[in-house]
Amino acid sequence: MKDAVKFGVIWVILSAILEWCVYLVRHMFYTTATIQAVDGQHAADFIFYVVTPIFAFVVLMLIFGFTQFRRRRNDKGGNSPHQFRTNRAFVGIWIGVSLVVNLFLFVHPTASAMENYWNQSVEYQKSPNLLVVDVYARQWQWMYSYPQYGIANAVNSAGNGELVLPVDRPVQFVLRSYDFNHYYDVEADVIHSFWIPAFGWKTDVIPGETRYEYAYPTELGSTAENQMFRVQCAEVCGPGHPYMYTGMKVVTASQFSAWIQKQKKLQSSS
């Protein structure tokens, strides 16, 4: 009993300290520039808080094994004086708690975050303000076009593909692995993954299929300032995979319209 009480007290204190540490480091995602990234961050934080006492429990047990329950120097050997085959209460609580924690985590944040995400995408689709960006992934480049503005293959001043998004406006990415310059070659392409680290998600681009992904950028930023703002292929797709990234920017609404005008000019000149 003495050991159990001692363990309990230390466990509570240790958990509290660790929870406080988690509170300090909780911004795990580093850059969260969309509502979706913030949601993911919240889910991660929540899980972090929940698993920390479990971590503390097992680690403390191991520490007890190292200190409290180790064989002393002067011990001549022999078996431990405490022998029991099982302990109903402990087993019951263990199983009960692990069931409850897991079911609970499944309801929240797992299911709730998915539902939330789903609702957001439905809401964005209805929004008259929705910006549609067609994303084409092929070995090994990203191309972006803005069908609402008649822009195909937006490029920056160096002629490389560039993704520019306005802040505070829902975006729908339409992800395909073929593009307007190429025939759809049934054999050519492979799976890519469209990842913007600062946006908190990624989705694979599957040859022959169309996938959608939604985002609502809330922070300004650009690759030049923060590399978490970049479009990176996250699924290995051949020797060019490491090079399959482009720069991107999240800009204000006025900067965005200026950029659109510039792109339009570029399109008509070429």
Next chain:
Amino acid sequence: MSSIPQTGVDTGRPLTRRYKRMAPVLRGLLWALIGYMVVDMIVAFLDPGPTHSLFNLVSLTFAWVGGVVGWTLGIGTWESVVRPAFGYPMKWKETVGWRRYFEYSTNHKVIGIQYMVSSLGGFIIAGTAAMLMRLQLMDDRMWFFPYSKYYLVTVGIHGTIMMFSVATVFMVGGLGNYLIPMMVGSNTSAFSRLSGVSVWFVPAGILTVAFSPLLGAWTTGWRGYEPLASQDGSGIIYYYLGVFILLMSSLIVAANLVATIVFRRAPGLTWNRLPMYAWGMLAVSFLNLIWIPEIMMTFVMALLDKIVPLPMFQSTGSPLVYLQMFWLFGHPEVYIVVVPALALWMEIIPVMGRKTLFARQWGVIGLVFVMLLSGMVWAHHLFPTQQNATILPFSFFTEMISIPTGFAFMVSIGTMWKSKMRLNTPSILIMMSMFNFLIGGLTGVFLADPAVNMQLHDTFFVVGHFHYTIIGGMVFSSFAAMYYYLPKFSGRMYNEKWAQLGVYWIFLAFNATFFQFFILGLRGMNRWVPVYPAYLRAQNFEVSIFAFLLGFGFLYNIIYIIYVWRRGEKVDENPWQSKTLEWTTSSPPADISFEEIPTVTEGFYDYSDGVSTES
């Protein structure tokens, strides 16, 4: 005991005399070469390729079959298995002395050691590959490898050899073959001839994968996944074939272990008394028997897809089918890797703690449920690949599988509670393994959540997670097993000081390396890249330093174990006062482990003798 059959073999010869032939390994290599070339010529003649008259993908595939057959026959199965199977007189005897480790044998202990050594070879090759990867990652541009595809093929070789010849093999084919017959009180395994053959598939498979880049670098990583594979370097066919033969080996091991445990138990060894490690092997072997044929068939399809070629996994077919089929096997695979480790915790802790195993039945239930559930979670490897609507059920099962996995912790912890833990190298390693696997498991809870997974998938966070489970769980436990069983294998004992030095070394280096993988992943480092944004350079550089330290730490332990095995101090037969049957034999065990088959009268984990029992 019934009479021992005497048969047509000429027993008039002196016992020590060996049948004269070339050294089996050399002969195996020679025959492999001949088989390879002859078959290649024949097939290339029958089915000429468009570009080269001597080689094409089809001929190289069949040539490989010829090579493996030649190797397996040359190593000794020609006179010991094949000829007798056709009724020809057997001109073969089990060799004695060191030579027997380098040829076909039917002794489960010899086979176990052959498995362990082959697996160790794989570990060193794949570990070297890891070191080269970390070398490249010390800078953010290409500097060590000339092209990114060479980095990617190194990643693939590292992952493939580690998974299929180390993680799946060492504790099952190696420790399992050596220990299980002794644990259940039998002198042989159930199908000793078969398992004598299967062990030689391991070196064949490792070499096939290791040399595959000669045919052209492949970039798919350890999954060899379609549709990328079908347009990848031709070396990918040797990935499929090499893994195929490694899996074949594991499949035979599985059949052998199940049959041994079911049919070869000593009298009185009821299911209620079966040692925990044997339960672990049983669960793992069932997983192997179910899922290995599945992935082998998948690999055959992918191979045909490449060499015929067929359009199965391209966009007209279904590009996702291969990934689904791969992970259908792939997730059980990770449990194939850790279940032996979990079983080993429950095996060693009661011995070292001198305390009765806690809640044994829950430990067994845990192992069995892990086995059952592991077939239902595969798609969590594909969260970003799936349509979002199909994610939730897999997320559910993924979170649920942590419950039976947790039982192993419950049993271990419950046993440790109020024990008299002897803090020696094996028990310290077991506790380290529990610590590392705990981190691996808890980070898995993050990954099971789709909203979080969307960010972390395909980043170094995942790489950190699975190294924590595999190295933390399986590799640390394997080292624990090696230190624990060293006296059994060799009759010699390591020195606590030197062993603990190695153990703390790898623990610290491991955590310093791989804990940072989580941080790297969160900071935006994705997988399969030899070049990456410059802001990650400093951390990668420093991670690589720790990785090298870890590599040397592993090497130190391996060399030390080998040293003790050969030169260590002699020790009693049962230095840990363990109660399981393998410790009732002499150490090292004689060729025939049990002069007389033991009769079991009680469980092996009861330490309440001489102690008044509490509730």
Next chain:
Amino acid sequence: MSTNIEPNFENPTERVLYPMQYELDKEEQMRLRGGLTLWLISMSIPMVLLYELRYVISGKYVAPNANWLLGLLGLVAMVIAGLLTSAAVRSAKRHNQRAILIQTGWAFWFALAAMVLVGWQVCDRTINPISHFGEMFFVCQGTGAFYILTTIIAVLALRGRVKRLAGSIKNYWGASATNAFVWYVCVFWALLYLLIYWL
């Protein structure tokens, strides 16, 4: 305890591992049967996969367009081979080795015919591999032919042992195992046949 297959305890180096040359007790037989059953169950899993494969890959119904007659002939040949090995098992019960040799000899030829009939269509390029039917056709047909090949080897091995060991044969487990395996492959191919040519 089962010690029959165990090595010579006095001289472990003198292990004698001839199949069929020692008497099997009940336990040994259990072990062999159990092992074979496990193995066959495990080897059936590819079948499950092949059945799924065609529709999973194409996502819709794909009409078969192969020559059903060749496949059927292959099936008939396999069944005849199976009947012959069953007859060989009965002969074994009567220790009639001559009959076993004759029956397995014919079984070999029929199994070979089955393999040729099944394998033929893989090589003769009548079916376009670049099609939804073709892709699964190649895989299934090839798998079928491979399984039949293994029965041929098993039948030949059995025959070789009966021929050469003759008087010293103590058990006929080899015959029953081969027979079980041949029938297993019959069923395997029958299922594949249905899948390839009719479903």
